[in-house]
Amino acid sequence: MTNITRVGILGSGIMGSGLAEVAARAGYEVVVRSRSQAGADAVFTGLDAGLTKQVTREKLTDEERLAILGRITVTDDLSELALADLVIESVVEEMAVKKALFAQLDEIVQPDAILATNTSTLPVVELAMATKRPELVCGIHFFNPAPMMKLVEVVRPITAADETITTAIAFAGSCGKDAVEVKDRAGFIVNALLFPYLNNAVRMWEQATASMADIDTAMQGGCNFPMGPFALLDLVGLDTSLAILDALYDEFRDPNYAAVPTLRRMVAAGQLGRKTKQGFYAY
Ligand SMILES: NC(=O)c1ccc[n+]([C@@H]2O[C@H](COP(=O)([O-])OP(=O)(O)OC[C@H]3O[C@@H](n4cnc5c(N)ncnc54)[C@H](O)[C@@H]3O)[C@@H](O)[C@H]2O)c1
Secondary structure, three states, X not given: OOOOOEEXXXXXXXXHHHHHHHHHHOOOEEEEEOXXXXXXXXXXXXXXXXXXXXXXXXXXXXXXXXXXXXXXXXXXXXXXXXXXXXXXXXXXXXXHHHHHHHHHHHHHOOOOOEEEXXXXXXXXHHHHXXXXXXXXXXXXXXXXOOOOOOEEEEEEOOOOOHHHHHHHHHHHHHOOOEEEEEEOOOOOOHHHHHHHHHHHHHHHHHXXXXXXXXXXHHHHHHHOOOOOHHHHHHHHOHHHHHHHHHHHHHHHOOHHHOOOHHHHHHHHOOOXXXXXXXXXXXX
C-alpha cells in the first residue's frame, strides 16, 4: 500500500477547504492549490476563522488549532504538489477542466502517487485515462461539509489497481470516515438516489403543490431528515447540483434525472445557494 504522509488538494471552494481541514486534522501535511494566490490565502483565512470558532466553543484547544494550521500550506503553484503521495482534485464539476488538471498533475507528482477525484458524478475512468497511471487513479468522494460528514465513497474505475482502492479506503478511515466502495457509475450510491428526490422537490414547488418552506418542514418532520430539500440544494450549490443532474441524465436517460427548468434558470441568474448568498433562500 502507498504510504501517505503528504496530501495535495486541488481547488479552494467549499469542498477543497473542507478536505484540507479533514486531512490536516488527521495529521497529514497538506498543500492546497488554488488558481490565484488570493484564492489560496482566502482558504487559509477561512480555515483559521472556522477553527477559531471551534476554540471559542471549546471543541478544540488553541494548540490543536495551531497544529492543524501548521500542517496546511496554500499556494497558486501546481508544482508545489510534486511531493504529495495522494492528490485529491476538487475543482469545478467540469470534465474538460478536471481532465486537463489530471494530465498536468501526472507530469508533476511522483510516479507512485495516487491521483483521486472528489467528483460527485463524472466518470472517473476518463480522468484515469488522461494520465499515464490509470491504475493509480480513483474517486474519493467526500460529503459536504467534509469535516462533519462521516461518509466517503471510494470509487473504483475499471482501470484501478486493487491496491489503489485499498489505500484510498485506509486513507478515508484514517480521516475518521466510514468508506464504502462503489463502481464508477454516475452519482455513485448517494447522489444517484438523492438527486431524483431533490429534483422532484423543486418540481413539486413549481407545480405549486406546497410552499418551499412547507416542503422543507415536511421532509424534516416526516422523514427525520436534518434539513429539507431546498435547504440542502442551497448548501450543495445549485451549479454543482445542476451539473450532477446533467451527468446523471447523460448516463441513464431517466426522466427523474432531467433537471427542472427552475434550477437551470437560477444557475443562469447566478443564484447558486449559500455561496452566493442567494439560492432558494436568501442568506
Ligand atoms: N458542494 C458539494 O456539496 C459537493 C460534495 C461532494 C463533492 N463535490 C464535488 O467537489 C468538487 C468541487 O465542488 P465545490 O462544491 O467545492 O465547488 P465550488 O464552486 O465551491 O469550488 C470550485 C473550485 O473550482 C475552482 N475552479 C473553477 N474553475 C476552475 C478551473 N478552470 N481550473 C481550476 N480550478 C477551477 C474554483 O476556483 C473553486 O476553487 C466538484 O467536483 C463537486 O462535484 C461537491
